[in-house]
Amino acid sequence: MKVAIAYIEEPPFGWTESNQAVGADVELAEVVLRSIGVTHIEHHLTTFSELLPGLAAGRWDMNVPLFVTPERASQVAFSLPVWAIGDGFLVRSGNPKALNSYALLAEHHDARLGIIAGQVQREAARASGVSEDQIVIFEQQSEAIEALRSGTIDAYASTAVGNRVLAGRIGGAVFEAVEHDTEKDDTQRPPIGAFSFNKNNGRLLNAVNEQLRLYLGSPDHRTRMSKFGITRKEIDPALG
Known part of the structure; x- marks a missing residue:
């Protein structure tokens, strides 16, 4: 099974190093996708403004997490929240x-x-x-x-x-x-971020959400994210 995921140059969430996609969001996606049986992950470097259009056009299967807004939710399907960041x-x-x-x-x-x-x-x-x-x-x-x-x-x-x-x-x-x-x-709870999918790709979305429920907040998740400066301050508000 192959899944193509788009990312942008925005450390610590994603960036290119030695011609490889790396970062907190990239690593989270890899762990989750491998756990649901994905054998080949294809990374697409793009610009932020192309994330949603590219997903809608089928150029890739999912995006790295971005902030959830009503306008975006009308265009794509979001996963469970994975972080909350001010x-x-x-x-x-x-x-x-x-x-x-x-x-x-x-x-x-x-x-x-x-x-x-x-x-x-x-x-x-x-x-x-x-x-x-x-x-x-x-x-x-x-x-x-x-x-x-x-x-x-x-x-x-x-x-x-x-x-x-x-x-x-x-x-x-x-x-x-x-x-x-x-x-x-006058900020309240920090805005939440989540993976996004084409609305016609419910099968992949459901599989990712099922694994996220099991994985988010686990010791392995926290350890991996801490390498990138993502701490309980950014993780815990997304789990509530």
Whole structure:
């Protein structure tokens, strides 16, 4: 049995290393798919904006986890949640404009925020008062990082855990990760993420969900995810 899965370059969830797909979401998918009898896993590197269209067109069978929203759920079928993660900023070292929430960034009318096309951070920023002309959209994470480095943008919005990994990889002398002040953003439970499938592929979805029920939260799952900086803080809210 063969399954094709799409991923994007977004450490620690997925990235390409030595021509191989690696990362927390990639490894979780592999463990689950092997457990349901998949013998060949084919990885497709794509952009975020192509994840849902590619799935709908049948170019692959499933996507790595992404945030669940009503709009996305109208297009694809989601698995059980696998993580719950709040947003954060990647900023230049020293955080020159002291940005620690969307609401605070909105108050700095000259501040520019980088967001990847199609990601939920755009809606979160707009809901907190960030104006459209403060938002700069990029197709790839690497483009946003270079814009931050050059000063074209003042912050890059992504998951808090992802930004921690990026800051650690690039180095504290260049960038730092800032977790959002959830009181200012009026954030409740962190948004959940899940694998997604073509709505006509219920058989694969059901098999994956059955294995996820058995595996999520297990010692093996927690140990594997901890290698990528995914802890009980990101895992436990998704299990409730």
